[in-house]
Amino acid sequence: MSMSSAELTDCAFRVRERILQIGATQEGTHVGGSLSAADLLTVLYHKVLRVRPEEPAWPERDWFILSKGHASAALYAVLTETGFLPPEEHQTYGRPGSRLAGHPLRALPGVEFATGSLGHGLSLGAGAALGARLRGLPSRAFVLLGDGELQEGTVWEAAMFAAQHRLSNLTAIIDRNGWQISGRTEDCMALEPLAGRWRAFGWAVEEIDGHDIDAISGVLGDLPRQPGKPTMVIARTVKGSGVPMLEDKKKSHYVKLTPALHARAAAGLRNRAKRIR
Secondary structure, eight states: OOOOHHHHHHHHHHHHHHHHHHHTSTTOBOHHHHHHTHHHHHHIIIIIOOOOTTOTTOTTOOEEEESSGGGHHHHHHHHHHTTSSOGGGGGGTTSTTOSOOSSOOTTSTTOOSOOOSTTOHHHHHHHHHHHHHHTTOOOOEEEEEESGGGGSHHHHHHHHHHHHTTOTTEEEEEEEOSEETTEEHHHHSOOOSHHHHHHHTTOEEEEEETTOHHHHHHHHTSOOSSTTSOEEEEEEOOTTTTOTTTTTOGGGSSBOOOHHHHHHHHHHHHHHHHHHO
């Protein structure tokens, strides 16, 4: 919880390395959307969430729901960095019997709900937040959504529910990388003005650079943003962030990295990291 910005940046680099390693397994993975979420998840798990890796079911824990469950590689990487998982388990990704499925499963420590059927994570988070209040627990709920996922009507039903019940212990984050599987979100189903829509639904809204460690830490470290309101953080990100050959490209959505491509992607990541550090 006391990690510096430089330490968090280094950790996010290791998370991206692990994502690429998972992308180089025999099944491949959703690399682009995992990389865009790497900084957000790094800050969440190392500086914001009240969790205990040695006691995943701690009753007073904060809850995290990865609504964009296809970005499981990013979650697995962060769970490894925070001590929930052994690093060697990554090589089992996608294999029969593995705990590391293409979408998160509850068999894995630190995973509250199986997700990946898009549009349901915010409802789960709202239920967890309301449940904590009714039981008198200090637990908070955090949900990471994809921007293409916002086309699902259940997202907006949950948005109304959360505002109606004044769930100030609920925070949602949108990984706003501008892409969905079929193309750019604004070409498929326009979302803007996105901040205005969430404000109209009764949420406190913040917009940040989703790759700025200090900006992420500042917003998520000062919650709720407005008393009596759930918080929405719109994080502007880049699909494939940190790996030049994949950045802002539709083809990065799902990738099976051959040994040559993995080496090229890892080299690009290392070069980018050197310039940032």
